[in-house]
Amino acid sequence: MKEEKQIDLVIIGAGAAGLTASIYAVRSKLDTIVLEDELVGGQIKNSYSVENFPGFDFISGDELASKFENHALKLGVNINEFGYIKSVNLTDHEKIIETEDVIYKAKSVIIATGAKPRELPIEEEKALHGKVIHYCELCDGALYDGKDIVVVGGGNSAIEAATYLTRYAKKLTIVHQLDTLQAEKANQEELFKHENVDIIWNSEIRHVVGDKNIEKILIENVKTGEQSEIHSDGIFVYIGYVPKTDLFKDYININKWGYIEANENMETNIKGVFAAGDVRNKQIRQLTTAVSDGTIAALNAEKYIVELNKNNGGR
Numbered sequence: 001m002k003e004e005k006q007i008d009l010v011i012i013g014a015g016a017a018g019l020t021a022s023i024y025a026v027r028s029k030l031d032t033i034v035l036e037d038e039l040v041g042g043q044i045k046n047s048y049s050v051e052n053f054p055g056f057d058f059i060s061g062d063e064l065a066s067k068f069e070n071h072a073l074k075l076g077v078n079i080n081e082f083g084y085i086k087s088v089n090l091t092d093h094e095k096i097i098e099t100e101d102v103i104y105k106a107k108s109v110i111i112a113t114g115a116k117p118r119e120l121p122i123e124e125e126k127a128l129h130g131k132v133i134h135y136c137e138l139c140d141g142a143l144y145d146g147k148d149i150v151v152v153g154g155g156n157s158a159i160e161a162a163t164y165l166t167r168y169a170k171k172l173t174i175v176h177q178l179d180t181l182q183a184e185k186a187n188q189e190e191l192f193k194h195e196n197v198d199i200i201w202n203s204e205i206r207h208v209v210g211d212k213n214i215e216k217i218l219i220e221n222v223k224t225g226e227q228s229e230i231h232s233d234g235i236f237v238y239i240g241y242v243p244k245t246d247l248f249k250d251y252i253n254i255n256k257w258g259y260i261e262a263n264e265n266m267e268t269n270i271k272g273v274f275a276a277g278d279v280r281n282k283q284i285r286q287l288t289t290a291v292s293d294g295t296i297a298a299l300n301a302e303k304y305i306v307e308l309n310k311n312n313g314g315r
Helices: 016-027 042-046 061-074 137-144 156-165 185-191 289-310
Strands: 003-012 032-034 078-081 085-090 095-099 102-111 115-116 147-151 171-177 197-200 203-209 214-220 227-230 234-237 239-244 273-275
Touching: 003 016, 003 095, 003 147, 003 289, 016 032, 016 042, 016 061, 016 289, 032 214, 042 061, 042 137, 061 078, 137 234, 147 156, 156 171, 156 185, 156 234, 171 203, 214 234, 273 289
Parallel strands: 003 032, 003 102, 032 078, 102 273, 147 171, 147 234, 171 197
Antiparallel strands: 085 095, 095 102, 115 239, 203 214, 214 227
């Protein structure tokens, strides 16, 4: 029989939003646990450089994520890395989170699960995932030293990754479905300093031919329908993110894109359940806004728990 634990607050996700929330929660003397089913740090760990976080003109994403984690741990935050959640039951009156070892009965919950990279929408993706199709330049870029690389996408993530990959690539080709890049101008300028970069506009990858190695990549011009072939040794994909909300869809209001609907106080439709960071439906998703969300969610969770305790006679 699994152990049952009564707890003030369960934070689901240990990215920037979740770790910030945990710092505020522990400082508010809330009995708190952070559950993370992957590596602590979230998406920021995979950023080669962070140059827009106040206080740091340059810091690697991995180093900044470590600073967040170490700050939380120094304050005594209980972080359960690879804490896989089997099920949840979230109502106004009851919040149950079941992991492989423990059933947590929480007074409040903060959902900060973030998002995962959107997969390249081709039939060969599953067979080639991790072999020649990748989603993390820091993890896999060195595999392609002196080889040809294709980067798919035109936003900040794609252009930052492409810039990093130029140190390895013999030739780097960006395949983008539009005729302009969406990345910040500073990121574009940094990329275009490198002469081994080419861009194929208005195009999408339709098929990748090959098993362990790529024989050819079939692309299509989305305006003309014209198809052509290009060669590459590896493909790195940055075409957006999919919010990690499947676990909560039976309880929490989620929009048609999968993002959680929460107000500016981070409150969801369930009393005592808050959402923070990239998992929340909002216009701007940046590291600084994730930290802001985590702060607001934790402070409002603390207010909710104090009021709940008063109504329950201090229990």
